[in-house]
Amino acid sequence: MNQPCETVVVGAGVVGLSIAIALQQRGRQVTLLDRSRPGEGASFGNAGFLATELNDPLATPDTLKAAPLLWANPRGPVSLPLAHWPQITPWLWRFVKAASPRQVQVGQQGLRALNQSALGAWQRLLRRLDLIDELVPSGYLQVWEAEHAGSQAEQQAEKLAGWGIDSTVLSAAGVAELEPELNERVRHGLLLPASHQVRDPYHLVQRLFERFMEAGGRFQQTRVISVRGGQMAAQAVTEQGAVDAHQLVIACGAWSRQLLKSTGVDVPLQAERGYHLTLPRAGSVLRRPVGSADRHVVMTPMSCGLRVVGMSELGGLDQPPIEQRFDTLRHHASALLADAEPVTRDHTTWMGYRPTLPDSLPVIDQHPQQPSVYAAFGHQHLGLTQAAITSELLAARMTQQDTRIDLTPYRINRF
Structure with missing residues:
Protein backbone atom coordinates (compact mmCIF):
# COMPACT_ATOMS: atom_id res chain seq x y z
CA MET A 1 0.00 0.00 0.00
CA ASN A 2 2.95 2.37 -0.38
CA GLN A 3 2.16 3.05 -4.06
CA PRO A 4 0.85 6.63 -4.36
CA CYS A 5 -2.77 6.98 -5.45
CA GLU A 6 -4.66 10.05 -6.54
CA THR A 7 -7.35 10.32 -3.85
CA VAL A 8 -7.96 8.51 -0.57
CA VAL A 9 -11.37 8.49 1.13
CA VAL A 10 -11.37 7.31 4.74
CA GLY A 11 -14.79 5.88 5.51
CA ALA A 12 -16.85 3.34 3.56
CA GLY A 13 -20.28 4.30 4.84
CA VAL A 14 -22.90 5.86 2.62
CA VAL A 15 -21.30 9.33 2.84
CA GLY A 16 -17.73 8.22 2.14
CA LEU A 17 -18.75 5.82 -0.60
CA SER A 18 -20.91 8.45 -2.31
CA ILE A 19 -17.96 10.84 -2.26
CA ALA A 20 -15.65 8.18 -3.67
CA ILE A 21 -18.05 7.54 -6.55
CA ALA A 22 -18.54 11.27 -7.21
CA LEU A 23 -14.76 11.69 -7.48
CA GLN A 24 -14.51 8.64 -9.73
CA GLN A 25 -17.06 10.19 -12.03
CA ARG A 26 -14.84 13.25 -12.24
CA GLY A 27 -11.95 11.12 -13.44
CA ARG A 28 -10.18 10.45 -10.15
CA GLN A 29 -8.53 7.21 -9.10
CA VAL A 30 -9.90 6.57 -5.61
CA THR A 31 -8.80 4.29 -2.78
CA LEU A 32 -11.32 3.66 0.00
CA LEU A 33 -10.14 2.80 3.52
CA ASP A 34 -12.25 1.62 6.45
CA ARG A 35 -11.79 -0.45 9.60
CA SER A 36 -14.95 -2.40 8.68
CA ARG A 37 -16.53 -3.69 5.52
CA PRO A 38 -18.49 -1.12 3.52
CA GLY A 39 -21.79 -0.08 5.09
CA GLU A 40 -21.30 -1.82 8.43
CA GLY A 41 -21.39 1.36 10.52
CA ALA A 42 -24.30 3.78 10.93
CA SER A 43 -25.21 3.18 7.27
CA PHE A 44 -26.28 -0.36 8.17
CA GLY A 45 -29.00 0.38 10.68
CA ASN A 46 -30.70 3.67 9.87
CA ALA A 47 -34.42 4.25 9.28
CA GLY A 48 -33.96 4.08 5.52
CA PHE A 49 -35.90 7.13 4.36
CA LEU A 50 -34.89 10.57 3.12
CA ALA A 51 -35.95 12.81 5.99
CA THR A 52 -35.88 16.01 3.95
CA GLU A 53 -38.49 17.58 6.24
CA LEU A 54 -36.09 17.63 9.23
CA ASN A 55 -34.92 21.21 8.89
CA ASP A 56 -34.84 22.03 12.59
CA PRO A 57 -31.51 21.45 14.37
CA LEU A 58 -31.57 19.18 17.39
CA ALA A 59 -30.71 22.09 19.70
CA THR A 60 -33.67 24.48 20.02
CA PRO A 61 -35.34 26.26 22.95
CA ASP A 62 -38.18 23.73 22.78
CA THR A 63 -35.69 20.84 22.99
CA LEU A 64 -34.06 22.34 26.09
CA LYS A 65 -37.46 22.78 27.76
CA ALA A 66 -38.46 19.19 27.02
CA ALA A 67 -35.09 17.62 27.83
CA PRO A 68 -35.53 17.02 31.59
CA LEU A 69 -38.78 15.08 31.09
CA LEU A 70 -37.35 13.15 28.15
CA TRP A 71 -34.29 12.13 30.17
CA ALA A 72 -36.36 11.21 33.21
CA ASN A 73 -38.68 8.95 31.24
CA PRO A 74 -37.25 5.39 31.37
CA ARG A 75 -38.91 4.75 27.99
CA GLY A 76 -38.05 8.16 26.59
CA PRO A 77 -35.97 8.83 23.46
CA VAL A 78 -32.95 10.46 25.15
CA SER A 79 -30.32 8.87 27.36
CA LEU A 80 -27.06 10.07 28.88
CA PRO A 81 -25.32 7.17 30.66
CA LEU A 82 -23.75 8.38 33.90
CA ALA A 83 -20.36 6.86 33.04
CA HIS A 84 -20.10 9.19 30.04
CA TRP A 85 -21.01 12.44 31.82
CA PRO A 86 -17.41 13.71 32.26
CA GLN A 87 -16.78 13.33 28.53
CA ILE A 88 -20.12 14.73 27.37
CA THR A 89 -20.40 17.84 29.58
CA PRO A 90 -18.38 20.21 27.30
CA TRP A 91 -20.44 19.06 24.30
CA LEU A 92 -23.70 19.62 26.20
CA TRP A 93 -22.64 23.19 26.98
CA ARG A 94 -22.04 23.82 23.28
CA PHE A 95 -25.42 22.22 22.56
CA VAL A 96 -27.13 24.66 24.92
CA LYS A 97 -25.37 27.60 23.23
CA ALA A 98 -26.46 26.28 19.82
CA ALA A 99 -30.10 26.63 20.93
CA SER A 100 -29.94 30.43 20.76
CA PRO A 101 -32.49 31.93 18.33
CA ARG A 102 -29.77 33.19 16.00
CA GLN A 103 -27.96 29.85 15.87
CA VAL A 104 -31.22 27.95 15.37
CA GLN A 105 -31.92 30.15 12.34
CA VAL A 106 -28.46 29.45 10.93
CA GLY A 107 -29.01 25.74 11.52
CA GLN A 108 -32.39 25.76 9.80
CA GLN A 109 -30.98 27.54 6.77
CA GLY A 110 -28.02 25.18 6.56
CA LEU A 111 -30.14 22.04 6.89
CA ARG A 112 -32.76 23.29 4.46
CA ALA A 113 -30.12 24.09 1.83
CA LEU A 114 -28.95 20.46 1.90
CA ASN A 115 -32.34 18.81 2.36
CA GLN A 116 -34.12 20.57 -0.48
CA SER A 117 -31.40 19.30 -2.87
CA ALA A 118 -31.08 15.82 -1.32
CA LEU A 119 -33.65 13.90 -3.37
CA GLY A 120 -32.46 15.30 -6.70
CA ALA A 121 -28.85 14.44 -5.84
CA TRP A 122 -29.81 10.85 -5.00
CA GLN A 123 -31.78 10.50 -8.21
CA ARG A 124 -28.84 11.76 -10.26
CA LEU A 125 -26.38 9.44 -8.53
CA LEU A 126 -28.53 6.33 -8.76
CA ARG A 127 -29.56 6.92 -12.37
CA ARG A 128 -25.92 7.25 -13.44
CA LEU A 129 -25.20 3.94 -11.74
CA ASP A 130 -28.37 2.23 -13.00
CA LEU A 131 -29.53 1.74 -9.41
CA ILE A 132 -32.62 3.93 -9.37
CA ASP A 133 -34.71 0.91 -8.32
CA GLU A 134 -33.17 1.24 -4.84
CA LEU A 135 -35.10 4.51 -4.28
CA VAL A 136 -38.85 4.19 -3.63
CA PRO A 137 -41.44 7.03 -3.73
CA SER A 138 -43.13 5.89 -0.54
CA GLY A 139 -44.45 8.96 1.24
CA PRO A 193 -46.71 12.33 -0.08
CA ALA A 194 -43.47 13.30 -1.86
CA SER A 195 -41.10 11.55 0.57
CA HIS A 196 -38.86 8.68 -0.55
CA GLN A 197 -37.23 5.73 1.13
CA VAL A 198 -34.66 3.13 0.11
CA ARG A 199 -35.43 -0.57 -0.01
CA ASP A 200 -32.67 -1.44 2.47
CA PRO A 201 -29.83 0.97 3.36
CA TYR A 202 -27.25 -1.78 3.79
CA HIS A 203 -28.15 -3.37 0.46
CA LEU A 204 -27.93 0.08 -1.15
CA VAL A 205 -24.38 0.55 0.13
CA GLN A 206 -23.41 -2.91 -1.09
CA ARG A 207 -24.61 -2.09 -4.60
CA LEU A 208 -22.85 1.30 -4.52
CA PHE A 209 -19.67 -0.49 -3.49
CA GLU A 210 -20.02 -2.95 -6.36
CA ARG A 211 -20.30 -0.06 -8.83
CA PHE A 212 -17.30 1.64 -7.22
CA MET A 213 -15.14 -1.45 -7.60
CA GLU A 214 -16.36 -2.16 -11.14
CA ALA A 215 -15.23 1.37 -12.11
CA GLY A 216 -11.68 0.66 -10.92
CA GLY A 217 -11.93 1.70 -7.28
CA ARG A 218 -9.69 0.21 -4.63
CA PHE A 219 -10.63 -0.82 -1.11
CA GLN A 220 -8.59 -1.87 1.89
CA GLN A 221 -10.07 -2.89 5.22
CA THR A 222 -7.69 -1.39 7.74
CA ARG A 223 -7.82 0.99 10.68
CA VAL A 224 -6.49 4.46 9.88
CA ILE A 225 -4.41 5.68 12.80
CA SER A 226 -3.66 9.23 11.70
CA VAL A 227 -3.69 11.61 8.75
CA ARG A 228 -0.97 13.92 7.51
CA GLY A 229 -1.56 16.66 4.98
CA GLY A 230 0.24 19.41 3.16
CA GLN A 231 -0.09 21.72 0.19
CA MET A 232 0.04 19.11 -2.58
CA ALA A 233 0.00 15.68 -0.89
CA ALA A 234 -1.56 13.77 1.98
CA GLN A 235 -1.00 10.50 3.76
CA ALA A 236 -3.14 8.06 5.71
CA VAL A 237 -1.15 6.13 8.29
CA THR A 238 -2.83 2.75 8.74
CA GLU A 239 -2.18 -0.43 10.72
CA GLN A 240 -0.80 -1.89 7.51
CA GLY A 241 1.41 1.01 6.48
CA ALA A 242 1.15 4.46 4.92
CA VAL A 243 -1.08 5.30 1.95
CA ASP A 244 -0.04 8.36 -0.04
CA ALA A 245 -2.40 10.53 -2.08
CA HIS A 246 -2.71 13.91 -3.72
CA GLN A 247 -5.93 14.54 -1.79
CA LEU A 248 -7.54 12.82 1.20
CA VAL A 249 -11.09 12.93 2.57
CA ILE A 250 -12.01 12.22 6.18
CA ALA A 251 -15.55 10.81 6.03
CA CYS A 252 -15.62 8.13 8.72
CA GLY A 253 -18.61 9.33 10.72
CA ALA A 254 -18.28 9.26 14.50
CA TRP A 255 -14.58 8.33 14.22
CA SER A 256 -13.75 11.45 12.19
CA ARG A 257 -12.88 13.58 15.19
CA GLN A 258 -9.98 11.33 16.15
CA LEU A 259 -8.45 11.53 12.69
CA LEU A 260 -8.99 15.26 12.34
CA LYS A 261 -7.23 15.79 15.68
CA SER A 262 -4.14 14.16 14.19
CA THR A 263 -4.03 17.09 11.73
CA GLY A 264 -4.16 19.66 14.52
CA VAL A 265 -7.88 20.51 14.35
CA ASP A 266 -10.40 19.48 17.00
CA VAL A 267 -14.16 19.66 16.53
CA PRO A 268 -16.85 18.88 19.14
CA LEU A 269 -18.11 15.72 17.44
CA GLN A 270 -20.08 13.34 19.62
CA ALA A 271 -21.03 9.72 18.99
CA GLU A 272 -24.81 9.66 19.36
CA ARG A 273 -25.80 6.03 19.71
CA GLY A 274 -28.95 4.87 17.93
CA TYR A 275 -30.75 1.52 18.28
CA HIS A 276 -32.93 -0.57 16.01
CA LEU A 277 -35.00 -3.72 15.82
CA THR A 278 -35.62 -5.46 12.50
CA LEU A 279 -38.60 -7.81 12.26
CA PRO A 280 -37.77 -9.97 9.21
CA ARG A 281 -41.26 -11.41 8.75
CA ALA A 282 -43.13 -8.11 9.14
CA GLY A 283 -41.81 -6.15 6.16
CA SER A 284 -45.28 -5.80 4.62
CA VAL A 285 -47.15 -4.76 7.79
CA LEU A 286 -46.79 -1.07 6.89
CA ARG A 287 -46.95 0.53 3.46
CA ARG A 288 -44.60 3.46 4.12
CA PRO A 289 -42.31 4.84 6.87
CA VAL A 290 -44.33 5.86 9.94
CA GLY A 291 -42.93 8.13 12.63
CA SER A 292 -44.51 8.61 16.05
CA ALA A 293 -44.38 12.22 17.25
CA ASP A 294 -45.20 11.03 20.78
CA ARG A 295 -42.81 8.09 21.04
CA HIS A 296 -39.96 9.40 18.85
CA VAL A 297 -39.55 6.17 16.91
CA VAL A 298 -39.79 5.44 13.19
CA MET A 299 -40.99 2.19 11.65
CA THR A 300 -39.99 1.56 8.04
CA PRO A 301 -41.01 -1.37 5.82
CA MET A 302 -37.90 -2.68 4.04
CA SER A 303 -36.92 -5.66 1.95
CA CYS A 304 -35.19 -7.05 5.06
CA GLY A 305 -38.28 -6.65 7.27
CA LEU A 306 -39.90 -3.96 9.39
CA ARG A 307 -37.21 -1.66 10.82
CA VAL A 308 -37.95 0.07 14.16
CA VAL A 309 -35.49 2.87 14.89
CA GLY A 310 -35.12 5.24 17.81
CA MET A 311 -33.11 6.52 20.78
CA SER A 312 -30.54 9.28 21.08
CA GLU A 313 -27.95 8.05 23.55
CA LEU A 314 -24.89 10.19 24.13
CA GLY A 315 -22.73 7.30 25.25
CA GLY A 316 -19.47 7.52 23.30
CA LEU A 317 -17.72 4.91 21.18
CA ASP A 318 -16.53 2.43 23.78
CA GLN A 319 -19.50 1.09 25.74
CA PRO A 320 -21.61 -1.93 24.68
CA PRO A 321 -25.31 -1.57 23.80
CA ILE A 322 -27.74 -1.23 26.69
CA GLU A 323 -30.43 -3.92 26.52
CA GLN A 324 -33.04 -1.63 28.03
CA ARG A 325 -33.01 0.45 24.82
CA PHE A 326 -34.14 -2.55 22.80
CA ASP A 327 -36.89 -3.19 25.34
CA THR A 328 -38.03 0.41 24.83
CA LEU A 329 -38.25 -0.08 21.07
CA ARG A 330 -40.24 -3.31 21.59
CA HIS A 331 -42.62 -1.46 23.89
CA HIS A 332 -43.26 1.38 21.43
CA ALA A 333 -43.59 -0.85 18.37
CA SER A 334 -46.06 -3.10 20.22
CA ALA A 335 -48.14 -0.06 21.19
CA LEU A 336 -48.21 1.37 17.66
CA LEU A 337 -49.12 -1.80 15.79
CA ALA A 338 -52.60 -3.29 15.89
CA ASP A 339 -51.08 -6.76 16.14
CA ALA A 340 -48.06 -6.79 18.44
CA GLU A 341 -47.29 -10.45 17.76
CA PRO A 342 -44.60 -9.71 15.10
CA VAL A 343 -42.65 -7.73 17.70
CA THR A 344 -42.48 -10.71 20.04
CA ARG A 345 -41.30 -13.11 17.33
CA ASP A 346 -37.77 -13.45 16.07
CA HIS A 347 -36.03 -10.17 15.39
CA THR A 348 -32.53 -8.77 15.15
CA THR A 349 -31.08 -5.92 17.20
CA TRP A 350 -28.40 -3.36 16.39
CA MET A 351 -26.72 -0.30 17.86
CA GLY A 352 -24.70 2.22 15.85
CA TYR A 353 -23.05 5.62 16.15
CA ARG A 354 -24.44 8.79 14.62
CA PRO A 355 -21.82 11.56 14.22
CA THR A 356 -23.43 14.62 15.80
CA LEU A 357 -22.15 18.17 16.19
CA PRO A 358 -23.80 20.62 18.63
CA ASP A 359 -25.37 22.74 15.89
CA SER A 360 -26.60 19.69 13.87
CA LEU A 361 -24.82 20.87 10.72
CA PRO A 362 -22.24 18.61 9.05
CA VAL A 363 -18.69 19.54 8.18
CA ILE A 364 -18.19 19.80 4.40
CA ASP A 365 -14.92 21.62 3.98
CA GLN A 366 -11.24 21.80 3.14
CA HIS A 367 -8.72 21.72 5.98
CA PRO A 368 -7.80 25.31 6.93
CA GLN A 369 -4.05 24.62 7.19
CA GLN A 370 -3.56 21.47 5.11
CA PRO A 371 -5.20 22.04 1.70
CA SER A 372 -4.77 18.44 0.57
CA VAL A 373 -7.12 17.25 3.34
CA TYR A 374 -10.92 17.52 3.14
CA ALA A 375 -13.70 16.47 5.51
CA ALA A 376 -17.34 15.40 5.31
CA PHE A 377 -18.91 14.17 8.54
CA GLY A 378 -21.33 15.13 11.32
CA HIS A 379 -24.63 14.51 9.50
CA GLN A 380 -26.31 13.26 12.75
CA HIS A 381 -29.70 11.72 11.85
CA LEU A 382 -29.42 12.76 8.19
CA GLY A 383 -26.46 10.77 6.89
CA LEU A 384 -28.49 8.79 4.37
CA THR A 385 -30.59 11.82 3.45
CA GLN A 386 -27.65 14.12 2.77
CA ALA A 387 -25.03 11.67 1.48
CA ALA A 388 -25.55 12.23 -2.25
CA ILE A 389 -25.74 16.05 -2.07
CA THR A 390 -22.69 16.07 0.22
CA SER A 391 -20.77 14.02 -2.35
CA GLU A 392 -21.68 16.45 -5.12
CA LEU A 393 -20.65 19.46 -3.07
CA LEU A 394 -17.36 18.08 -1.81
CA ALA A 395 -16.34 16.62 -5.17
CA ALA A 396 -17.05 19.99 -6.79
CA ARG A 397 -14.96 21.75 -4.13
CA MET A 398 -12.08 19.30 -4.60
CA THR A 399 -12.10 19.76 -8.38
CA GLN A 400 -12.43 23.57 -8.28
CA GLN A 401 -15.99 23.61 -9.62
CA ASP A 402 -19.02 25.62 -8.54
CA THR A 403 -20.67 24.02 -5.51
CA ARG A 404 -24.07 25.71 -6.13
CA ILE A 405 -24.65 25.82 -2.35
CA ASP A 406 -22.68 28.15 -0.09
CA LEU A 407 -20.51 25.90 2.09
CA THR A 408 -19.80 28.55 4.74
CA PRO A 409 -22.25 27.05 7.31
CA TYR A 410 -20.40 23.70 7.10
CA ARG A 411 -16.82 24.91 7.61
CA ILE A 412 -14.49 22.98 9.90
CA ASN A 413 -13.40 25.91 12.07
CA ARG A 414 -16.82 27.35 12.88
CA PHE A 415 -16.67 26.29 16.53
Missing part, protein backbone atom coordinates in the same frame (compact mmCIF):
# COMPACT_ATOMS: atom_id res chain seq x y z
CA TYR A 140 -43.96 9.45 4.99
CA LEU A 141 -46.61 9.42 7.73
CA GLN A 142 -46.21 11.13 11.09
CA VAL A 143 -48.77 10.12 13.73
CA TRP A 144 -50.08 11.31 17.09
CA GLU A 145 -52.05 9.33 19.68
CA ALA A 146 -53.49 12.06 21.89
CA GLU A 147 -57.03 13.12 21.07
CA HIS A 148 -56.12 16.81 21.40
CA ALA A 149 -53.02 16.58 19.16
CA GLY A 150 -54.84 17.68 16.01
CA SER A 151 -53.56 21.21 16.51
CA GLN A 152 -49.99 19.88 16.58
CA ALA A 153 -50.51 18.21 13.22
CA GLU A 154 -51.96 21.45 11.82
CA GLN A 155 -49.03 23.47 13.14
CA GLN A 156 -46.54 21.04 11.66
CA ALA A 157 -48.31 21.20 8.30
CA GLU A 158 -48.17 25.00 8.36
CA LYS A 159 -44.48 24.93 9.20
CA LEU A 160 -43.72 22.50 6.39
CA ALA A 161 -45.69 24.63 3.95
CA GLY A 162 -43.40 27.53 4.83
CA TRP A 163 -40.51 25.36 3.63
CA GLY A 164 -42.33 24.44 0.45
CA ILE A 165 -43.13 20.88 1.61
CA ASP A 166 -46.61 19.55 0.82
CA SER A 167 -48.47 17.63 3.51
CA THR A 168 -52.00 16.52 4.35
CA VAL A 169 -53.51 16.43 7.84
CA LEU A 170 -55.42 13.20 8.51
CA SER A 171 -58.05 12.13 10.99
CA ALA A 172 -57.98 8.76 12.71
CA ALA A 173 -60.09 7.35 9.88
CA GLY A 174 -57.70 8.79 7.31
CA VAL A 175 -54.73 7.20 9.05
CA ALA A 176 -56.51 3.86 9.28
CA GLU A 177 -57.27 3.95 5.56
CA LEU A 178 -53.60 4.50 4.70
CA GLU A 179 -52.15 2.17 7.35
CA PRO A 180 -54.78 -0.33 8.54
CA GLU A 181 -52.23 -2.25 10.64
CA LEU A 182 -51.62 0.68 12.99
CA ASN A 183 -53.27 0.57 16.41
CA GLU A 184 -56.60 2.37 16.66
CA ARG A 185 -55.14 4.52 19.44
CA VAL A 186 -53.54 6.62 16.68
CA ARG A 187 -55.84 9.64 16.41
CA HIS A 188 -54.12 12.04 14.00
CA GLY A 189 -51.66 11.90 11.13
CA LEU A 190 -49.68 14.07 8.74
CA LEU A 191 -48.88 12.60 5.34
CA LEU A 192 -45.88 13.85 3.33
